[in-house]
Amino acid sequence: MAPASLFAGRAVLERKDFDRLFAALASRGYRVLGPTLREGAIIYAEVSAAADLPAGWTDEQNGGLYRLKRRSDAALFGYVVGPHSAKRFFHPPATRLWQAQRQGSSFQVQAEKDEEQKTAILGLRSCDLHAIAIQDRVLLSGGHEDTHYQARRQSSFLVAINCGKAGGTCFCVSMNTGPKATSGFDLALTEILDGERHYFVIETGSEKGLQVLGDLPTRPAEETEIAASELVVQRTAAQMGRSLDTSDIKGLLYRNYEHPRWDEVARRCLTCANCTMVCPTCFCTTVEDVTDLTGEHAERWQRWDSCFTMDFSYIHGGSVRPSAKARYRQWMTHKLATWFDQFGTSGCVGCGRCITWCPVGIDITEEARAIRESEPAHGVPKG
Numbered sequence: 419m420a421p422a423s424l425f426a427g428r429a430v431l432e433r434k435d436f437d438r439l440f441a442a443l444a445s446r447g448y449r450v451l452g453p454t455l456r457e458g459a460i461i462y463a464e465v466s467a468a469a470d471l472p473a474g475w476t477d478e479q480n481g482g483l484y485r486l487k488r489r490s491d492a493a494l495f496g497y498v499v500g501p502h503s504a505k506r507f508f509h510p511p512a513t514r515l516w517q518a519q520r521q522g523s524s525f526q527v528q529a530e531k532d533e534e535q536k537t538a539i540l541g542l543r544s545c546d547l548h549a550i551a552i553q554d555r556v557l558l559s560g561g562h563e564d565t566h567y568q569a570r571r572q573s574s575f576l577v578a579i580n581c582g583k584a585g586g587t588c589f590c591v592s593m594n595t596g597p598k599a600t601s602g603f604d605l606a607l608t609e610i611l612d613g614e615r616h617y618f619v620i621e622t623g624s625e626k627g628l629q630v631l632g633d634l635p636t637r638p639a640e641e642t643e644i645a646a647s648e649l650v651v652q653r654t655a656a657q658m659g660r661s662l663d664t665s666d667i668k669g670l671l672y673r674n675y676e677h678p679r680w681d682e683v684a685r686r687c688l689t690c691a692n693c694t695m696v697c698p699t700c701f702c703t704t705v706e707d708v709t710d711l712t713g714e715h716a717e718r719w720q721r722w723d724s725c726f727t728m729d730f731s732y733i734h735g736g737s738v739r740p741s742a743k744a745r746y747r748q749w750m751t752h753k754l755a756t757w758f759d760q761f762g763t764s765g766c767v768g769c770g771r772c773i774t775w776c777p778v779g780i781d782i783t784e785e786a787r788a789i790r791e792s793e794p795a796h797g798v799p800k801g
């Protein structure tokens with residue numbers, strides 16, 4: 419076990435010893451999910467060694483644009499967030515809730531068992547940790563706890579990476595959610611490449627993290643190494659691709675339900691729902707019942723849904739949000755305004771995914787700015 423002082427201090431793990439982290443997690447029964455290069459993007463999949471990570475790759479991101487590129491070094495984490503987030507593992511796109519089997523003139527219902535597999539996620543960014551905290555609040559409080567989500571979260575181990583570069587669509591600094599991980603992790607790593615040296619400065623955030631750290635061949639970080647790790651996040655914060663002025667953002671959107679900008683964005687929005695699928699905090703689901711052709715077996719599934727579909731707000735005879743304008747306004751106003759009333763925080767963590775993966779490059783920061791700039795010192799909208 420690591421000395422207790424490491425819990426408060428920081429430790430150094432050399433790159434050549436990085437595989438020991440996988441071994442330490444595997445020995446505790448964790449499957450490890452981490453960033454991998456697949457399908458032209460960096461997405462999460464099962465990994466068992468540093469060789470599975472996208473070493474030497476980076477990404478270029480902008481509104482409606484994602485492109486992989488080679489780096490000039492062998493950084494293991496030299497890119498930003500891809501389309502996946504922890505949401506797809508803790509709150510998966512499809513979950514069977516129960517199944518039923520006909521038995522004579524009756525039927526027997528079998529509830530779905532909670533997942534027992536312990537899962538470690540490697541490479542989460544600070545914005546992702548904030549998104550997990552938001553989903554915890556939504557799905558584990560309020561008297562309607564999602565027990566499947568709870569089981570997955572309780573058996574998880576989170577390894578964060580402090581961002582060494584900002585993406586073109588990132589705005590976590592504006593949202594106060596990054597680029598340095600400050601809570602919600604078991605271990606947080608800063609990757610440092612300095613000439614011939616390649617190492618990680620590690621912080622622990624939990625007792626579990628401290629125990630895993632104790633299995634690694636680390637040593638206490640020196641002052642210069644701590645300073646180098648701080649510089650990495652300072653530089654990243656200074657390169658943020660975008661920003662969002664959050665001052666009175668709730669009041670701004672509440673005052674502007676009828677702003678003409680909603681018509682303008684609706685002319686571009688395809689209502690494809692990509693933004694909600696990639697968003698690490700969007701949590702809406704629908705329920706689907708299916709039977710086999712014999713009528714002997716039935717299943718109920720929970721699937722991700724989106725406020726951009728017509729069916730989502732279908733109530734006795736029609737959708738209450740029939741237009742693209744109504745649906746985009748609902749989504750953005752929920753993220754940046756009504757979420758505060760519902761859950762006490764913003765629903766946006768500034769990860770930029772909705773901007774990158776929107777096929778027409780609609781940008782939540784730009785939409786909010788356009789409305790703000792039309793409103794001279796909180797006066798009447800110019801239109």
Ligand code: SF4
Nearest residue numbers: 697766767769770772
């Ligand atoms: S609204 Fe967009 S930027 Fe904000 S958390 Fe969701 S995907 Fe990320």
Ligand code: SF4
Nearest residue numbers: 687688690691693776
């Ligand atoms: S804002 Fe973009 S990603 Fe979202 S529904 Fe409209 S077109 Fe699709």
